Amino acid sequence: MANKLMVSTSPHIHRRENTASIMRQVTFALIPAGIGGVWIFGLRALFIILTGIVSAVIFEWLIQKARGVKVTVLDTSAILSGLLLSYNLPPAVPLWLVAVGSFVAIAIAKQAFGGLGRNIFNPALVGRAFLLAAWPAYMAAFAKPFDVIAGATPLALLKEGKIAELAQLDLSYQDLFLGLRGGCIGEVCILALLIGAGYLLLRRIISYHAPLAFILVVGLFSWVFGQDGFFGGDFIFAVLSGGLVLGAFFMATDYVTTPLTTKGRFIFGLGCGLITFVIRKWGGYPEGVSYSILIMNAVVPLIDRYIRPKRFI
C-alpha cells in the first residue's frame, strides 16, 4: 500500500472551483442573453451563435494539435470566446464572417500569444474589431427587432444626429431594457444580461468593481456632456442603448485580460468608461465599448505594476 500513497506539497485540500467550472458558469450566465437575442432577432441569430461556438472550438482544437500542446477544448474557454464573439455581431451577418471572426479570435488573439491565461487582449473583441475593420458594411447592417428590414441602432442614430428618426422609433426605457431595438445579438436584452451578471456576482465569479466603474462613468459623462448641453444627457439611455452592459459585466471582467486586484479592476473600469464615452461623443464610431476594453487590456500590465495589495507587515 505504501507505494500507492500520493505525496505533494501542502495544501492538501482545495476549493472545488476550477478553470473549466468557472468558464462553464460564465457560459451558463450568458445563455439568457442568447435566448433574448434569438427571441428578438429570430432563428438567424441562433445560427450565428452556433457557428461562433462550433468554429471557435474547431480552431482551438486544430491549433492546439498543430502546436503539439495539450488539447483543452473541454475547459469551455473556446466555447465562451465563440459565444461572446457571436453576441457582438449584428444578426444579419453571413455565417462565413462569423467563422473568420472566430479564427482571428482563437488563432491570433489567443493561441498565438500562448493560449488561455497568456493572451493580452480579449479574444472575442479582437475578432470583432477585425471584422469591423475588414467588412464594415456587414458589421453595420443592423436589423429591426422581429423584422427583416434593415434598421440602425439607437446609438448610430444619435451619432448621426438623426434625433427625429430616433424619436420616431419611440423607444421607451422598457423597450431598451427588454432589447426591442436594433443592435448586436447578445447586447440588446439588458434584462437577460443582468440575470446572468447577477448570478456571476452572487457566485463571486466576477467582482463588481470594473462593471460598476465602467457603467457609472459612461452614464455620468453622457449625462453631463449630453446632446442638449451640460447636464442635458440621458444617463439611462447611454447605459441601455449599446453594448455597455454586455461589455461591462462579461468582457471587462475577463480574468485573463483585466487587472489582478480589485482596486486595479476599478481603475480598469474607469478607463473603459472614459474611452467609451470619448468614442461615442467624438470618435468615428457610434459605439466604443469594445475598443475601450481592448485599449484598456493593453494598460493592464501597467495597472498591475503600480496597484499592489497592502502588505501585512
Add this chain to the structure above:
Amino acid sequence: MIVISEHKELTEKLAIKDAPLPDRVFVPLSQHLGKSCNVIEVKVGDAVKTGQRLAIADAGIFAPVHASISGRVESIAEYPHPVLGKAKAIAIERDAALSEETFPLKSESEVSALNIEELRKIIQEAGIVGMGGAAFPTFVKLTPPKPVDSFILNGAECEPYLTADARLMIEERDAILKGVGIIAKILNVKNVYVAIEDNKPEAIKKFERPAIAGAPNSKFEIKILKTMYPQGAEKQLIYSVLKRKVPSGKLPFDVGVVVHNVATAFAIYEAIYKRKPLFERVLTVTGSILANPANLRVKIGTPIAKLIEFCGPLKKEPKKIIMGGPMMGLAQFSQDVPVIKSTSGVLLLGEDEVAESEEEACLRCGECIKNCPMGLSPALISAAVSCEKWDLAKLSGVLDCIECGLCAYSCPANRNIVQGIKQAKTKIR
C-alpha cells in the same frame, strides 16, 4: 483570511484517550529546529526507562529527546522521519517486564519555590518544543532578548480537521492555566491573553473566568476570535489580539509579545509540576475514511501505522496520509513514520478527497491575492518562480510568506504556488 470547511465534527466531541502502548518506538534525534542531537547517551542493548534522556546536542539551541516507553535500545539507525524524509532515530523495543515510570505531582509550595532560572532549566531539560508545528525549542522563546509585555496562549487551532488542542483546553483547563502561570512568571508579562476561535464554545466556556496560579502581576483576558483561516498563524494572531503588526523579518518579541500553543503550555505544566519530560502528546487521528477517528495521547516515536490501525478499520484505501493539518501538514511516503513532538494530527484522505488535477496556466483570477493574509501577490511570485527570477520573487515579498496555503487552496488552475514559494525561499537563502 477566509472561512474554509472545517471537518472538525469528526472528532471535536470525542474525549482524549490513550493510544495502546506500542511494542516499539522510533525516537528521532531531530524533532526540533536547531542542532540535531548528536551526543547519544545510550547504546544498543541498554535498558531504558520511560522519560530517560536518550540524547542531547553540543549546541545552544536544541531539545533533548527522551525514551517514551520502558524497554531496550534495539538499534540506532536511519529511519523514516515525517519532516526530514529519513533521519537517525533510536529504536526502543518495549519490555513488558519493565514498568512504565510514573511522575507524581509536586506540591504547590515546591513549585512556587523554583526561581525563573530553575524553571527555564527544567523546561529545557524536558525537551519541550513549540507543539503547534514549528518545533522551536520552548526555553529559547521563554528567554526573549528584551522584555515583553504580553503573552498569548494560542488556542485558535485554525487548521481544519484538528481538534487535539480544543480537547486539551476542555479536559485539562487547570493544568494549562498552571502552565500559563509558569510562562507568565518567567516572562514577567503584564497581560496574558487566551485566544480561542469561536467555533470552540466548550473551550471558551472553560476559559471564561479563570484565575492564573503563580502570576499575580498578570492581567488575564480571553480573546474570542472569528473562525477563519489562518487565525492561528503567529503574526495574524498577534494582530487579531493586540492590533500589533510584526514587521518583515522580525519576531514577535520585537513587538513585545510571546506566543505559545496550548499543547506547549500543557507540556510546561507537566514538566514543572511532575518533572515529566516531553515523551507523549495529544494529537488527532482523523479522516472520513477512518471508522473511528479519535483524539489520542500518543508516545513520541509511535509509528503512525499503529494509530491508523487503532482508529480503523479503514473504509477505503488512503490516497494521502498527512502529518499535521490539511493546509500546512506534510504528506507522507509511508506509514512507518513516527509521531514526533510537533505532530498535531494524522489525517487520512481518500481518493475522492485528494485533488489530483493537473497544474494549468494561471487565469489571473486574483483569488490568491484577495486571500493572502500577508498581503502578497502569490500569482506574481508564482510567475517569477516559473521563469526562475529569484530576485523578482524576493522583491514580491516571498520571504514574508507564512506558507498558510490559502493561495493554492483557492487557485482554480491548481497551481502549486506553495511549492514554488518553498523553492524560491531555498534559492534566495
